Amino acid sequence: MVETKRRHGAWPDANGHTHFSLWAPDAGSVAIKLQDTQHDMTAAGDGWFTASLPVAAGTDYHYLIDGDLLVPDPASRWQANDVHGPSRVADAHQYSWRSNDWQGRPWAQTVLYELHVGTLGGYQAVQEKLPELAELGVTAIELMPLGEFPGGRNWGYDGVLPFAPDSSYGTPDQLRALIDRAHELGLMVFIDVVYNHFGPDGNYLGQYASDFFREDVHTPWGPAIDFRRRQVRDYFIDNALMWVQDYRVDGLRFDAVHAIGERDFLLELAERLHASIPTSRHLHLVLENEHNDAELLQQGFVAQWNDDGHNVLHHLLTGEHEGYYADFAGDATHKLARCLREGFIYQGETTRHGTPRGSSSGHLPPSAFVLFLQNHDQVGNRAVGERLRSLADDDALKSATALLLLSPMIPLLFMGEEWGSEQPFQFFTSHNDELGEAVRKGRQNEFKDFSKFSGQAIPAPNDVSTFETSTPDHHSREAADGQAWLAFYRQLLSLRHQHIVPRLQGSQALESQVLGEAAVAASWQLGDGQVLHIALNLGSEPVEAAAPQSAQTLFSYRAAGNHLPAHSVRVLLEAAQ
Template sequence: MSLFNYSFGAQVLAPDCTRFRLWAPSRQEVSVEIDGMPPVAMRRQDNGWFEAETRCGAGARYRYRVSTDLAVPDPASRAQAGDVHDASIVCDPHAYQWKCAEWQGRPWHETVLYELHAGALGGFDGVARQLPALAELGITAIELMPVADFPGPRNWGYDGVLLYAPDSAYGTPDQLKALIDTAHGLGMMVFLDVVYNHFGPDGNYLGAYASSFFRDDINTPWGQAIDFRKRQVRDFFTENAIYWLQEFRFDGLRFDAVHAISEKDWLAEMAERVRAATPPGRHVHLVLENDDNTSSLLERTPKGGFDAQWNDDMHHALHGLLTGEREGYYAGYINQAEEKLARGLTEGFIYQGEASLFPGGPLRGEPSAHLPPTAFVLFLQNHDQIGNRAFGERLTTLAHPLALRAASALLLLSPHVPMLFMGEEYGASQPFLYFTSHLTPELAGAVRNGRREEFARFKAFSDPSLRERIPDPNAEQTFLDSVPRAEGEAAGAWRDWVKALLTIRREQIIPRLQGAKALDAQIIGPSAIKARWTMGDGRVLMIACNLGDADARIAYDQLTDGQGGTILFTTDGVEDAVPADTMPAHAFIAILEPAS
């Protein structure tokens, strides 16, 4: 028997018996074509469902015949015999023998995330080989960019079309399970980025037999909106979340761009159903990317809610302070940058109902100061914020190196949940570019041209000849250039520095995180702030950071409000400067004050 009674796809009922189910409300007749067998007519049931049971087992290859001239892969395929247009494969969810079957996960507050692209690190087996070094560094959770089957061998993953099938370019379903099993053996969690707001442009056949899966009255930046008003559509995605968490034993999911999902109530419903399907005692974590800053979704209850949200607000504020960039969405963060940084550190979201980009513009966000700091995932870099740049530059090539170190200390020692992007732990300088491998020249050309035209509104690319220099996403070299590499002694020094900070976090911050809440924050100079939190044990964590080029004037007693305390960490020169009432440029200090 399967682990869960899924509505969609092929489920092995016995070694030689499989049930096939397809929702095809646009069709009157459907059959399943299994390699080596005559076609099997599927019984039409209520509400557009078709079902058949037949004598075949794991390994059988099949398609659904939805018309005389079209046979399609299963939209809930568990594995593909090739690529997105090829036959689907019946899989046995019990075939893999788990070594860490008793793993229950880790509490959310212990999370130190490391986002990675499986293809860039050598597929599922390649990622598994990286895990011991990451665990030794202090990483407690890796997060895979989407792995759902996409066209061709190279893609960020956000063009997935078969959302239940790990892409064969990375490995088999059992190799993915082995990766997760290996992580659990090292005490590490594994998260998966899932995309429920759109399908990719190549290989999605749903419109041919289930046109009501989509809405004609709403478009997203990626095409037709998915119709979450339909119960079958809701179930398709909710069951997908449960599938990854149960069958593959992922410890958590990151939900991509949920602001593009029009039916917001589905998010709450989905979270509640996922929680209900989770066995008692097991830690499962749900994390949002949500430009709407809907803090109410982050209010955990026994039955539902999300654990945290990627805090783009804080990234944008920190990036602006580190680079001085003002175009695009950074325009909403460059004015009163210190105030914005202070608010984000202590209240989570910077925008909590204000117009975010220009006076009179759309309001964005809900009040978030009541949420714990662990409700926010903090990062300096991620796949989007590097890869959506024309040339994919990392901060190592954009920011003053000492300012970047100070910001990195802020990232790793603040009470927010920190996330590193692959290569960040050793100061990688290679770009991370946007890459695809679309199978048709027309689509590849459209993506290349569209990518270059995206940047026409930026001053640096107003000249069309400059836009032609933007790398072609479909070129294999674009992918190869995006593989991070640790080079020379500098990489080792960066890694040692990150390990030292994560050791402090593990020993001094994480044990005090539960029950932590913000006290206050203040501006101590241009691009310089200090913030304080009461930790769960009553002690006070004070962090001061100066990302600017000029010294800030503040006395040591002012840093700690006269309380003194234990210095957890400083960047070079701070201890010598503070007695002279100075917070140097590009500096950071963390102090654990006594309980008040």
């Protein structure tokens, strides 16, 4: 464990003082403005301004740039009055943790459950739902981004103050209480963090720290963040360290790192995070990366979200083939077989855009890939936010779910799918009227090339009804249909924890083959030498799948012996030779 010094932000000490530090290289002067007083900061070189004041946690403050521009702290730990309001000094050490012996769980035990805190009612409301998730067999919750965003309704990817857990969900200590309770129940907590861009409203950095960005590289969100600069790197590394040390999270999921041009920043980030904790503590760093950079998964990052796996399964379940599904619709069965055997489907092949994508991944363990059938992107980034159950046959969906939960890849569930929810999850915001209208038009334009949505009105993100529509339908969870789906997920997760998890460490893919249209078989050697066989038929015609005589049936849905009718699955476990 290496001592980690963090510089950005406001730090209260034990003697009733708070130490303020702001990087503002374009500013001639900076002052701290409290409610009734104003205090000049000292220029400390390299663009830094510092001050120490006799104020304690709970004090509200702004920074005053050049006597004119009033801004919140870009590293504010608590933003009680939204993105333009004053920052509030917060003491990370005031909370009394109950789960002090918690060291996390090994990666092999991970079953992720992605959720949106706002649609569930805030930090305290999520905490109340933790026991039912633990009982289901989930071992980790993954919270969509929490950094303060404008208004009270947002996915979190429009955040502009990444150090401040959004105040519309509750206080920082209420978030700690949620994490504390999760640990008491044996649940890990992951936070989704966004280091590739800031949202469109409330980010003032460009007005006093233009060097934070680079004008020569642009992204879909504007000028790229300049990770070549030490102060910029440390800003985001400080943020990651905050989650790991001050909130004791067990893992971070890094959003869209393909939009970060400086790959060495990612390596430094992983190295410093792992060095900041005792070797006895588990910390899991997970990527979203369209580049399919397999080497990163051997350099401090434990896994990547496998969009390839999702996309080919979605096509096979729904027949959808437009947009990014076009890259997976051709020869889809062979693509699924490759995914089960090697992880990534695209390992350098050319996509529909005419550019190569990905790198060789067959040498990686299956646990290096997070597999899912639904998540916030794949549901919410649809035009009207339909869930998979509204698009696919129930039997086919259950068969694919068995693959998801019993394969050696790490499974991720999206809130509500475990009870077969058909409630949409849509893209929602609470921007000012002008920005809200621009987002609505952009959203409408985004789907103009999809024939399915031609001429169809897309839900306006800024309408309160769009948010309300996206709130999980817990009443349907208690209905007979919801309970039947829950029992199905509970059975599969029980089998996973009993038979797959204890053998997952050291597992490797053996082979996969195409059995017929939309039907595949795959085998993995598990860590103890036993062999896992999964035969899946998502097609409309029956297929045959030979089974080793010594194998025992772990799970079967609609399959009988070697015969797999349409929309069926069979999972076998063969003893070590």
